[in-house]
Amino acid sequence: MKVARYLGPGRLALEDAPVPEPGDGEVLVRVRACGVCGTDVKTYLRGHALIGPGAVLGHEVAGEVAVSRHPGFRVGDRVAVGPYAECGECDACRRGHPSLCARLHEAFAEPGGFAEYVRVPRRLADRVMHVLPPGLAYERAALVEPLACCVHGLRVAGVTASSRLLVIGDGPMGLLQAALARAWGATSVLLSGATPHRLAFARTVADVVVDATREDLAAAVAAWAPAGPDATLVSVASVASLADAIALSARGGVVNAFAGMPKGEHLPLDLRRVHYDEVRVAGSFGYGSDDFREAFDLLAADALPLDGFVTDRVALDDVEAALQRGAAHAGVKTVVVG
Numbered sequence: 001m002k003v004a005r006y007l008g009p010g011r012l013a014l015e016d017a018p019v020p021e022p023g024d025g026e027v028l029v030r031v032r033a034c035g036v037c038g039t040d041v042k043t044y045l046r047g048h049a050l051i052g053p054g055a056v057l058g059h060e061v062a063g064e065v066a067v068s069r070h071p072g073f074r075v076g077d078r079v080a081v082g083p084y085a086e087c088g089e090c091d092a093c094r095r096g097h098p099s100l101c102a103r104l105h106e107a108f109a110e111p112g113g114f115a116e117y118v119r120v121p122r123r124l125a126d127r128v129m130h131v132l133p134p135g136l137a138y139e140r141a142a143l144v145e146p147l148a149c150c151v152h153g154l155r156v157a158g159v160t161a162s163s164r165l166l167v168i169g170d171g172p173m174g175l176l177q178a179a180l181a182r183a184w185g186a187t188s189v190l191l192s193g194a195t196p197h198r199l200a201f202a203r204t205v206a207d208v209v210v211d212a213t214r215e216d217l218a219a220a221v222a223a224w225a226p227a228g229p230d231a232t233l234v235s236v237a238s239v240a241s242l243a244d245a246i247a248l249s250a251r252g253g254v255v256n257a258f259a260g261m262p263k264g265e266h267l268p269l270d271l272r273r274v275h276y277d278e279v280r281v282a283g284s285f286g287y288g289s290d291d292f293r294e295a296f297d298l299l300a301a302d303a304l305p306l307d308g309f310v311t312d313r314v315a316l317d318d319v320e321a322a323l324q325r326g327a328a329h330a331g332v333k334t335v336v337v338g
């Protein structure tokens, strides 16, 4: 089968590789759609501490069951598959932190989504693989994984139906967070970004959209929610934006550092905001299988306004060009289709 193999920063090669053999309890999935994620782009550009040369990138997979040795799936089932799942037994899992599971990376969809087939280990098939309803297209189902990360992120930020949510960042994740908050019935969402075509999509999912290249975020927030946002998602890797978020938060609000920050970055923290104003600074990383299930259910029910979100569809042969376009913030969301 064909795979797009990552060979180190700036290098990707199309190679021929053996089709993985599913073992007992496992499933072989023919990849029909795999989203291009910011993590894939970052890894391609700069490398990644956890993803070394030789890996196959891509982890937002939807496809068709080609071989099933798992009782829950049959050949021909259309499925969404998560790239990892918690073990449910380790200390972190027992304490209710599945995304911090110590055994998270023991089992993964091999070799990765930028390939014609992936082998789905039993733990993933049990916990993070769901059969698509007839109306759910593969390219939409490839959004289950990023949406699951957003479900986790909004939960950590305590978003409820009465929230005023500030999202800083107009990348695919920030846009999904705004769409998700709307589906959850949040009172109001303000999204701030800097890329005109992404802000155009933002206007379809957020109540107020701020172009940070020409508008003052603090003034816009003050006009939108004088007491400040109850919840803030910082979905751009910018320490300055995290500082803004802490300054702008409502008293008692939660700021979630959703985007991964570059190594070595530090932030002077106004501790009066933390103590007297009870502003909580939190973070979230990845998803748990409950988040994955919720994201799947929302997409299966077509509960999110996502028309126009997937802007680019490319073949596996063109993954490298897609990663370069992602680095240039072209389009909104790119999906590799096969």
Ligand SMILES: [Zn+2]
Binding pocket: 037, 038, 039, 059, 060, 145, 146
């Ligand atoms: Zn991703």
Ligand SMILES: [Zn+2]
Binding pocket: 086, 087, 088, 089, 090, 091, 092, 093, 100, 101, 102, 103, 104
């Ligand atoms: Zn665990």
